[in-house]
Amino acid sequence: MTPEQAFAEAMKFENRPNPYPFFDELRKTPVARTAHGIYVVTGYKEIIALAHDPRVSSDLRNGSLLAMIRGGDSSGAPSDADSGMAEMLDKYGGDTMMILSDPPDHSRMRRQAMRHFGPPHCPDLIPSMEEYSVRIVNDLLDKLKGKHRFDVVDDYAYPLPVAVICKILGVPVEDEKQFHVWIAEFLGGMDLGPEAATEEGKRRQAKGRESRTELTKYLIGLIERAEKKGGEGMIAQLVHDTGPDGRMSSSEILQNCILLLVAGHDSTVNLLAHCVLTLLRNPGSIDKLRKRPELIPRAIEEVLRLESSVQFFPSRSALSDIEIAGTTIPSGAPIFLMYTAGNRDPAQFPDPNTFSLERDAKESLGWGAGVHTCFGGPLARLEVNVGLETFLRRVRNPRLVVDPPPYRPSQIFRGPLHCEIEIDGIEDRGAS
Numbered sequence: 160m161t162p163e164q165a166f167a168e169a170m171k172f173e174n175r176p177n178p179y180p181f182f183d184e185l186r187k188t189p190v191a192r193t194a195h196g197i198y199v200v201t202g203y204k205e206i207i208a209l210a211h212d213p214r215v216s217s218d219l220r221n222g223s224l225l226a227m228i229r230g231g232d233s234s235g236a237p238s239d240a241d242s243g244m245a246e247m248l249d250k251y252g253g254d255t256m257m258i259l260s261d262p263p264d265h266s267r268m269r270r271q272a273m274r275h276f277g278p279p280h281c282p283d284l285i286p287s288m289e290e291y292s293v294r295i296v297n298d299l300l301d302k303l304k305g306k307h308r309f310d311v312v313d314d315y316a317y318p319l320p321v322a323v324i325c326k327i328l329g330v331p332v333e334d335e336k337q338f339h340v341w342i343a344e345f346l347g348g349m350d351l352g353p354e355a356a357t358e359e360g361k362r363r364q365a366k367g368r369e370s371r372t373e374l375t376k377y378l379i380g381l382i383e384r385a386e387k388k389g390g391e392g393m394i395a396q397l398v399h400d401t402g403p404d405g406r407m408s409s410s411e412i413l414q415n416c417i418l419l420l421v422a423g424h425d426s427t428v429n430l431l432a433h434c435v436l437t438l439l440r441n442p443g444s445i446d447k448l449r450k451r452p453e454l455i456p457r458a459i460e461e462v463l464r465l466e467s468s469v470q471f472f473p474s475r476s477a478l479s480d481i482e483i484a485g486t487t488i489p490s491g492a493p494i495f496l497m498y499t500a501g502n503r504d505p506a507q508f509p510d511p512n513t514f515s516l517e518r519d520a521k522e523s524l525g526w527g528a529g530v531h532t533c534f535g536g537p538l539a540r541l542e543v544n545v546g547l548e549t550f551l552r553r554v555r556n557p558r559l560v561v562d563p564p565p566y567r568p569s570q571i572f573r574g575p576l577h578c579e580i581e582i583d584g585i586e587d588r589g590a591s
């Protein structure tokens with residue numbers, strides 16, 4: 160199989176439940192040129208090197224990727240061709256989000272956002288979400304009492320992170336029904352696989368663009384309201400920022416709020432669902448974690464290594480020719496750092512396809528690497544810890560109904576669409 164064929168297979172929807180044999184195939188050439196001149200990187204050490212290389216840009220405007228994926232432009236930036244918001248572009252167009260920018264703008268935006276999210280300025284925000292998360296997951300399980308079957312994704316993994324990120328940003332959680340559909344369609348339209356060229360693929364991309372526009376308009380509404388009336392949460396804090404870096408531009412605020420709303424829940428849902436799925440696939444691990452809950456944080460990192468929620472982020476390109484692993488990546492070429500493949504590189508993780516509670520997976524690429532390493536990791540870890548610990552304590556004898564479960568379409572954000580389980584019941588809150 161050529162690298163090009165292996166990459167196309169790994170991206171195909173039908174292989175979403177198990178793309179790993181194709182990543183193994185690709186890793187035979189750790190830096191491989193594939194369709195459209197994309198350089199796909201699957202070796203752990205090559206990913207680490209490129210993620211830290213200042214000659215690699217995350218700004219879509221620097222490479223040829225933007226033109227290639229214009230149909231499903233992942234920047235979230237409104238364009239007058241499809242947004243119908245020309246009058247707003249002066250204020251809300253032009254700038255981009257931190258994940259699609261390079262230093263020094265990247266470092267500035269990250270600092271400006273972090274001031275309202277984590278230490279040293281907001282050391283209590285993330286810890287204060289623990290009690291809220293515990294309440295949410297217990298309420299969710301209380302609602303499932305009397306049932307013998309439920310969907311781990313819709314009934315449990317999704318509602319927790321969405322409620323938490325809404326609270327942090329100051330987005331009304333009652334709007335979730337509306338933006339859930341927009342976000343699902345927006346992400347579903349970002350297809351980087353062979354199916355993008357089919358009629359169905361084109362329909363999904365068009366729908367994705369429409370939904371992105373709706374999401375953008377919705378967030379502009381929240382930003383304008385915060386400008387006039389202030390309010391609780393990060394949106395209002397970013398709008399009225401008085402920190403040493405000043406205020407982000409209006410379009411940076413918009414773009415980063417889209418990023419925080421989407422990134423702030425989507426991958427967490429996938430990780431929590433994958434935790435349940437992986438434990439159910441590995442008999443004995445549930446009992447072990449029930450007896451030794453102190454191993455739960457380690458189990459979560461190991462699940463993220465094994466089933467990366469973010470397989471890659473298609474933003475990077477070479478700013479000059481880069482020699483690596485016997486290949487020259489030419490200036491301007493798109494580069495996909497396949498975290499998901501690096502996480503199963505046997506040179507870094509012996510017996511990489513095995514879930515092991517003995518493994519120390521802290522070198523995993525599940526949170527990315529380099530300057531764009533996940534901004535929200537501590538929050539996601541807290542949520543998944545609470546979600547998993549409560550699940551293990553209260554859900555009696557969970558069994559998978561179908562394996563593999565159906566997967567979501569996105570190649571970038573990989574996770575089950577649903578994960579039905581049968582159970583013997585739900586324990587009371589206080590039971591141990």
Ligand code: HEM
Nearest residue numbers: 257258422423426427430469472526527531533534535539
């Ligand atoms: C299990 C959950 C999560 C996983 C697996 C995850 C994974 C990642 C990865 C792999 C990246 C790097 C992307 C790249 O290389 O370009 C990233 C970046 C980012 N994540 Fe997360 N993420 C999670 C949760 C969150 C949460 C809860 C938030 C927000 C509260 C968040 C916000 C961000 C932001 C803003 C970036 C961009 C950082 C930058 O460009 O400097 N993520 N995430």
